[in-house]
Amino acid sequence: MINQFQFNNVSLQLNRYPATANDNLQAWDAADEHLLQHIDEQAAHQPILIVNDSFGALLCSIKQQFADCQISWLSDAKTSVLGCQQNLANNQLSDAHIEWLTPAQTPAMTPALVLLKLPKNLNYFIEQLRQLSQWLAPATQLLIGAKAKNINQALLNTIESHFGSASASLAWKKTRVISAVFDGKRRAPLADQRWQTDTGIKLIGLANVFAATKLDIGARLMLDNYPQGQFNQVVDLGCGNGVLGMQAALSYPDAQIHFVDDSFEAVQSAQMGWQANRLDEARGQFHWDDCLSHLPAEIEVDLVLCNPPFHQGEAITDHIAWQMFMDAKKRLAVGGMLQVVGNRHLGYHVKLKRLFGNCQTAASNNKFVILRSVKA
Numbered sequence: 554m555i556n557q558f559q560f561n562n563v564s565l566q567l568n569r570y571p572a573t574a575n576d577n578l579q580a581w582d583a584a585d586e587h588l589l590q591h592i593d594e595q596a597a598h599q600p601i602l603i604v605n606d607s608f609g610a611l612l613c614s615i616k617q618q619f620a621d622c623q624i625s626w627l628s629d630a631k632t633s634v635l636g637c638q639q640n641l642a643n644n645q646l647s648d649a650h651i652e653w654l655t656p657a658q659t660p661a662m663t664p665a666l667v668l669l670k671l672p673k674n675l676n677y678f679i680e681q682l683r684q685l686s687q688w689l690a691p692a693t694q695l696l697i698g699a700k701a702k703n704i705n706q707a708l709l710n711t712i713e714s715h716f717g718s719a720s721a722s723l724a725w726k727k728t729r730v731i732s733a734v735f736d737g738k739r740r741a742p743l744a745d746q747r748w749q750t751d752t753g754i755k756l757i758g759l760a761n762v763f764a765a766t767k768l769d770i771g772a773r774l775m776l777d778n779y780p781q782g783q784f785n786q787v788v789d790l791g792c793g794n795g796v797l798g799m800q801a802a803l804s805y806p807d808a809q810i811h812f813v814d815d816s817f818e819a820v821q822s823a824q825m826g827w828q829a830n831r832l833d834e835a836r837g838q839f840h841w842d843d844c845l846s847h848l849p850a851e852i853e854v855d856l857v858l859c860n861p862p863f864h865q866g867e868a869i870t871d872h873i874a875w876q877m878f879m880d881a882k883k884r885l886a887v888g889g890m891l892q893v894v895g896n897r898h899l900g901y902h903v904k905l906k907r908l909f910g911n912c913q914t915a916a917s918n919n920k921f922v923i924l925r926s927v928k929a
């Protein structure tokens with residue numbers, strides 16, 4: 554993987570998180586460089602808010618040039634927080650004057666400038682614009698970096714209706730920077746999506762959650778094929794809206810259910826769904842984490858349910874699925890089971906067989922398979 558980031562007088566070693574052997578993936582893109590062209594000493598003199606900075610390329614670059622700059626840094630992804638903190642440390646950059654924010658928190662100081670990487674999910678982008686409208690002073694500048702192919706008049710109109718007037722720069726290395734000016738109107742937060750499965754499980758989807766408004770088709774097959782048995786500690790790994798864990802709470806009435814996701818909004822949605830279904834508060838635990846990196850060591854897991862992601866941000870990759878399988882194996886008690894749903898063509902069967910020494914197909918349809926591996 555290329556990890557030497559050189560830009561103007563900035564020189565950094567930047568790695569993705571978790572590290573991957575895939576040479577095609579790097580920890581920054583040209584839109585980061587394009588955004589950085591807009592930061593000078595004067596801009597760095599006032600509080601800056603950085604939003605959706607995948608692995609800290611923006612934060613580390615600004616810190617290297619302007620060590621005392623006051624920065625609020627907001628991300629929905631735990632892997633971004635961990636990646637950014639790792640990149641700061643690897644480049645001997647101090648984390649003083651940095652405020653780490655989740656999407657549920659408000660910056661302590663009013664930012665004078667916002668740098669934002671355009672997220673893939675348009676609804677989440679709208680949520681972020683509306684959130685900014687509650688925090689900023691009128692006329693504050695928002696700079697949005699994105700691939701030129703993702704910027705069009707419809708996007709500029711969206712920014713105008715949820716934030717203020719916007720115009721796009723000329724293209725540079727196939728990216729553009731949109732400059733928007735806050736019009737001073739406060740917008741109400743977006744309403745959560747509330748719906749239920751045909752079996753009556755109530756679900757709540759915040760804007761950045763996978764399958765925020767409907768059941769994923771892989772999850773549907775999973776729900777119809779739960780293993781029989783007495784399970785006590787169940788993990789919904791990559792929980793999204795939490796539908797798999799909530800069904801587990803109903804199928805295994807004595808079990809403790811752990812919901813884990815990289816997305817803060819996913820964990821929040823699962824927790825809100827748990828409350829909406831009036832499930833026992835003492836049986837549900839919610840973890841914003843990268844796979845099972847920080848699951849308390851004393852938990853002896855006997856079932857992991859997993860509908861793994863096949864991308865990280867814009868990058869299509871199976872390394873997160875692989876890490877989920879390895880973490881599951883590490884945390885399962887002997888005799889414990891990992892049950893995975895996956896698209897047939899992804900070949901999870903081979904990976905699971907290699908890792909666990911066994912893998913059985915429990916169900917399938919023309920698109921998906923349900924696979925089970927037991928820890929020997």
Ligand SMILES: C[S@@+](CC[C@H](N)C(=O)[O-])C[C@H]1O[C@@H](n2cnc3c(N)ncnc32)[C@H](O)[C@@H]1O
Nearest residue numbers: 763772791792793814815816843844860861862
């Ligand atoms: C295919 S979705 C499944 C969501 C839900 N379980 C369902 O079946 O509808 C995969 C989920 O994995 C989460 N995820 C991605 N990377 C992760 C990581 N490193 N650690 C934990 N969860 C992760 C995503 O945020 C997403 O919610």
